[in-house]
Amino acid sequence: MKTLEPQEFPKKLAEITDPPEKLYLAGRMPKCNRYLAVVGSRKYTKYGKSICRKLMQDLAGSDICIVSGLALGIDAIAHKAALEAGLDCLAIPGSGLDKKVLYPKTNQPLAEKILKAGGGLLSEFEPNFKARAWSFPKRNRIMAGLSDAVLVIEATEKSGTLITARLATEYNRDVFTVPGSLKSANTAGPHELIRQGAALIRNGEDIRKELHMEPLGETPSDASTNHLTENEKKIINALSSPLSKDDLITTVDLPANKVNIILSQMELKGLVIESNGRIEQK
Numbered sequence: 001m002k003t004l005e006p007q008e009f010p011k012k013l014a015e016i017t018d019p020p021e022k023l024y025l026a027g028r029m030p031k032c033n034r035y036l037a038v039v040g041s042r043k044y045t046k047y048g049k050s051i052c053r054k055l056m057q058d059l060a061g062s063d064i065c066i067v068s069g070l071a072l073g074i075d076a077i078a079h080k081a082a083l084e085a086g087l088d089c090l091a092i093p094g095s096g097l098d099k100k101v102l103y104p105k106t107n108q109p110l111a112e113k114i115l116k117a118g119g120g121l122l123s124e125f126e127p128n129f130k131a132r133a134w135s136f137p138k139r140n141r142i143m144a145g146l147s148d149a150v151l152v153i154e155a156t157e158k159s160g161t162l163i164t165a166r167l168a169t170e171y172n173r174d175v176f177t178v179p180g181s182l183k184s185a186n187t188a189g190p191h192e193l194i195r196q197g198a199a200l201i202r203n204g205e206d207i208r209k210e211l212h213m214e215p216l217g218e219t220p221s222d223a224s225t226n227h228l229t230e231n232e233k234k235i236i237n238a239l240s241s242p243l244s245k246d247d248l249i250t251t252v253d254l255p256a257n258k259v260n261i262i263l264s265q266m267e268l269k270g271l272v273i274e275s276n277g278r279i280e281q282k
Contacts, residue, residue: 001026001097001127010035013146016171020124020142026097027120030088031253032065033230034211037143038082039164040074040153041186048154048186049077051178055151056081058204061216061229061262065090067147069139070107070121074153079110086231086261089119092143094136096129097121103131118255140164141171148211149174151201155189162189165198176201176210231262232271239272242280 004023006014012035013019040048052074056066059082066082068075070091082089091114095103102108102121111121124142125135137160144150144167152175155161165175175198180187194200199210208215216229228236231254238251249259263279266272273282 010146012148012173013142016141016145018141019145022124023142024097024123024125024127025120026122027115028118028255029120029122030065030090030118032088033063034149034213035065035067035090035147036207036211037067037147037150037164037168038074038078038153039068039140039143039150039155039161040078041155041159041161042071042073043186044073044077044154045184045186047180047184048074052077052153053081055153055178055201055204055207056085056087059087059207060085061231062087062204062208062213063230064088064207064211064213065119067092067143069093069136069143070102070104070111072104072107076107076110078153079114083113083117083119086258088255088258089114089117090122091119092122092139093131094125094139095123095131096125096127097123098127101128101130117257136160137163141167144168144173145171147173149176149207151207152177152190152193152198154178154180154186156185157188157192159189162193165193174199174210176207178202228271229262231258232266235259235262235266236271236281239279239281242275242278244278245274248279 002025065088067090068078070093095101140163144164150168168175177190177193177198234252249256
């Protein structure tokens, strides 16, 4: 576990009016172009779970880190779906990071998966601090503060989830949300956010547009690679000559688990081939 001083904080977090005095980091701080906080109801519906998973799948290949609170419900669903999509994850629990107190206990295996995938756990609380009711709103400001935007997926009209959305507005961050049935209490929060000006999100490309990112696979400056995702381009650029998998992972500076996922996808597309322990372009 590493202690981060203010000068080591993510740039956006250092700019908020009430930054933490220090942070504790387990794992690594993902180096992504964009950070997207995903929050929502603990008592989610089938619709909420389905749309959350779909949005994470839509973002596969994007240089986006998914930030959430490791909580039960939408937070955990977002983390799991993001890992499946090969996206980086940063979890910010309302407790310290020591295994004895990490909250909620049922999501400790998920925390381990995030670390194994090359992501991180972040907290301003002392490592042995046990979560309290007041510590969750306090950690929400860190989630909102370090992110480019906050995506709300399901929330009742008085849900604590909306605290993170309010903080995002105060910090001049974007707020995104997903509409739903007018008959569902779980979409009362998102519908009110839309009335207040939040961006309505239908799919992953909507998220990318709102974050001012190029459409997946398109780079105006390189027509020959306009069918590749950003991480695929990194790998192709690194393979000017064949490399071992270990050397490739070091060169592209991505977690090993993510590189393995991307390479599998690229092999299926016929872009690369592994021969005699070395990866090369086809």
